[in-house]
Amino acid sequence: xxxxxxxLFCLLFINTYALIRxxxxxxxxxxxxxxxxxxxxxxLVEPGTYTENINFRGKKIVLTSRFYLSNNLSYIQTTIINxxxxxxxxxxxxxxxxxxxxxxxxIQGFTITGGSGTKWLDEHGAGLYREGGGILTAYTSPIIxxxxxxxxxxxxxxxxxxxxxxxxxxxxxxxxxxNNIIMSNTGKYGAGVVLNYTxxxxxxxxxxxxxxxxxxxxxxxxxxxxxLGTAPKIIENxxxxxxxxxxxxxxxxYLYSGTLIVRNNIIWNNSSPLNNQIGGSVTAxxxxxxxxxxxxxxxxxNPLWADTNFILSNGSPCIDKGDSSIIYNDPPxxxxxxxxxxxxxxxxxxxxxxxxxxxxxxxxxxxxIGIEKLNQxxxxxxxLHQNYPNPFNPTTKIKFDIPVRTVIARSGATWQSLKVSLxxxxxxxxEIATLIKEELKAGTYEITFNAGILPSxxxxxxxxxxxxxxxxxxxxxx
Numbered sequence: 287x288x289x290x291x292x293x294l295f296c297l298l299f300i301n302t303y304a305l306i307r308x309x310x311x312x313x314x315x316x317x318x319x320x321x322x323x324x325x326x327x328x329x330l331v332e333p334g335t336y337t338e339n340i341n342f343r344g345k346k347i348v349l350t351s352r353f354y355l356s357n358n359l360s361y362i363q364t365t366i367i368n369x370x371x372x373x374x375x376x377x378x379x380x381x382x383x384x385x386x387x388x389x390x391x392x393i394q395g396f397t398i399t400g401g402s403g404t405k406w407l408d409e410h411g412a413g414l415y416r417e418g419g420g421i422l423t424a425y426t427s428p429i430i431x432x433x434x435x436x437x438x439x440x441x442x443x444x445x446x447x448x449x450x451x452x453x454x455x456x457x458x459x460x461x462x463x464x465n466n467i468i469m470s471n472t473g474k475y476g477a478g479v480v481l482n483y484t485x486x487x488x489x490x491x492x493x494x495x496x497x498x499x500x501x502x503x504x505x506x507x508x509x510x511x512x513x514l515g516t517a518p519k520i521i522e523n524x525x526x527x528x529x530x531x532x533x534x535x536x537x538x539x540y541l542y543s544g545t546l547i548v549r550n551n552i553i554w555n556n557s558s559p560l561n562n563q564i565g566g567s568v569t570a571x572x573x574x575x576x577x578x579x580x581x582x583x584x585x586x587x588n589p590l591w592a593d594t595n596f597i598l599s600n601g602s603p604c605i606d607k608g609d610s611s612i613i614y615n616d617p618p619x620x621x622x623x624x625x626x627x628x629x630x631x632x633x634x635x636x637x638x639x640x641x642x643x644x645x646x647x648x649x650x651x652x653x654x655i656g657i658e659k660l661n662q663x664x665x666x667x668x669x670l671h672q673n674y675p676n677p678f679n680p681t682t683k684i685k686f687d688i689p690v691r692t693v694i695a696r697s698g699a700t701w702q703s704l705k706v707s708l709x710x711x712x713x714x715x716x717e718i719a720t721l722i723k724e725e726l727k728a729g730t731y732e733i734t735f736n737a738g739i740l741p742s743x744x745x746x747x748x749x750x751x752x753x754x755x756x757x758x759x760x761x762x763x764x
Contacts, residue, residue, distance in 0.1 A: 306330050316340050316349070316367065323347050326390070330354075333364040339372045339401070342428075344385035353395030353432060359650055362395050362434055369419075369438075370400030375681055375734055376416075376445075378402040380438065384424040389462065391428040393421070398433055402732070403440035403449060403473075409458055410483065410512075413447045416440055417480060418455035419471060430454070431464040432649070440473040441498065441722070442734040448501045449473050450509065451480035453493075460485040460517055467649055468493045472731075474501040475540075476509030478529060485517025488524060490645040492596055497530045497729070503542055503565050504535020507556060510566075512544040523550045523608070523636070523643040525596045531558035532725055538575075541566025548573060550608035552589050552596075552639040572609045574638050583609065589639065595650055597629050597641060608636025608643070616646055670749045670756045677763035680738040684708065684721070686749050687730050704752040708733060711746045711757075718745065726751075737762050 304326035311332070313319035317340050319329045325346040332352065342349070351365035352358070369380030380401035381393060401419035408415055409424065419438025421430060440449045452471030456463070461484065468478045468491060478496035479488070488508070499506040506529035510519060521539065531537040537556035539548060548570040553563045555576060563575050572583035579586075585607060592599040608614055616630035616637055626634055629641040629648050636642045640649070669687040676682065688704060706726045710718040718740065721733045735747070742764045748757040 335366040348392040351395030368400040376405035379418040379422040387426040401438040416449040417451040427460040450475040452477040455480040457482040463488040485514040500533035500535040503540040504531035505540030511542040525640040536565035538563040604638035605632040606635040677761040
C-alpha cells in the first residue's frame with residue numbers, strides 16, 4: 287500500500303508540469319506531437335515544411351515555431367504547415383480546432399498554406415458548407431497570432447451549398463486573432479476570414495489580396511454573421527486592403543447579420559463592381575475608409591503606405607488619428623516615451639491600421655506581402671494540368687494558371703479579369719460538368735472534380751479563358 291501511494295504521488299507530480307514536445311526532435315510530425323501532448327504542453331516545431339492537416343483534438347496546448355523563443359520573425363516564414371495533400375479531400379483544412387479548446391490554446395509562428403477547406407455541417411441548420419482553408423474552429427476560443435495565412439483555396443462546391451473562409455473560418459466561440467498576415471486566400475464568401483456566431487476579437491492583422499467572394503454579400507476581407515450571445519465582435523487596428531470581390535460582393539468587410547464594432551482600421555483599395563469597402567450596418571469609428579463611411583472620427587484620405595507591407599509613411603494622415611482614449615494608445619518608445627515605438631509612429635495616440643494600438647508589432651522582417659504577390663501569385667502564362675492523380679478514382683484535382691495582363695504600381699497591383707470556364711467532357715464530346723464559370727483575375731487555381739457517379743473511361747477537361755483554350759485528357763479507373 288505504501289508503494290502504491292508513492293507511485294500515485296509521482297504520477298500526480300509529473301502531470302503538474304508542462305512538457306515541451308519537439309518536432310522534429312522527439313516527433314516526426316506535428317500531429318504525432320499533438321496526439322502525445324497533455325493540457326498545458328508546448329509543441330515546438332523546427333523550421334521546415336510539414337505537409338499535414340492537423341487537428342488539436344481538444345488539447346489545450348501551445349503550438350509554436352521557434353518564433354516564441356526570440357520573436358525572430360524569420361521563423362514564421364520558414365516553418366510551414368502545408369495542407370495541400372489531405373488524406374480526405376473533404377477534410378482539407380490545414381488546421382482544425384473544434385473540440386472545446388479554450389484561450390490557453392495557442393497557434394503561433396507559422397506559415398499556413400495550401401488548404402482547401404473542410405466539408406462542414408453548419409451548426410445553425412444552414413446545411414453543408416466547405417470552409418476554413420487555413421484554419422477552421424468551432425465551439426472553441428483559441429488564440430491565433432503571428433502567422434502568415436496565405437494561398438488557401440476554398441472554391442470546390444461539390445456536395446455543399448457554398449464555400450467560405452479561405453484563410454480562416456471561426457465559429458461559435460470567442461477566438462482572439464492578433465498580428466497575422468492573411469493574404470491571397472480564395473472563397474465564395476469571406477475569402478480572408480469568416481466569423482460565424484462568434485465573439486471574436488481581431489486586432490493588428492493585415493488582411494490583403496483575398497479574392498473571389500460574391501455569395502452572401504461577399505466580404506472578401508472579413509465576412510461576419512451573427513453574435514455569440516452578448517459577446518461583442520470587435521475588428522480593431524487592422525489593415526484591410528487590396529481585397530477583391532466579384533458580382534455584387536463587398537470586398538472589404540461585410541456584416542451579413544448581427545452586430546459588429548469596427549474601430550481604428552484602414553479599409554482601403556478593396557475592389558468590387560459595387561465599389562463598397564463596408565457592407566451592412568456596422569458600428570464604425572476612427573477608421574480610414576475609402577469612399578467614406580458614417581461614424582465618429584472616420585476619414586477618407588489616401589493612407590500613404592511607406593512600403594508593400596503597409597507600414598505608414600511619416601506623412602500618413604492615419605498617424606495619431608485613431609481613437610484618442612488612452613486604452614488605445616500606441617506603445618511608447620523606450621528612448622523617447624512621449625513618442626510611439628516603431629512600427630507605430632507619431633505620438634502615443636492610436637495610429638489607424640495594423641501598426642497602431644497596444645498590440646503594434648512588426649509582422650515581417652522584409653517585404654513579404656509585395657514580393658510574394660508579384661513572384662508567386664502572378665503566373666507568367668496560361669497553364670492547365672491535372673494536379674493528381676491520373677488515372678483517378680473517384681476524385682482528382684485540376685490546376686490552372688491565369689497570367690497577369692495589367693500590373694499597375696508594385697504597392698497596389700491590380701489585374702484585369704477574364705471570363706473563365708473549366709468543363710468536363712466525355713469521349714463523344716458531351717458536356718459532363720462545369721467546374722467553374724466566372725470572371726477570374728490573374729492567379730493559380732485548383733478545382734477538385736468528383737466523378738463518383740460516372741463510369742470508368744476517358745474524359746477531357748477544357749479550360750477557356752478569354753481567347754485562350756486548352757483541352758487535356760484524363761482517365762477514370764474504377
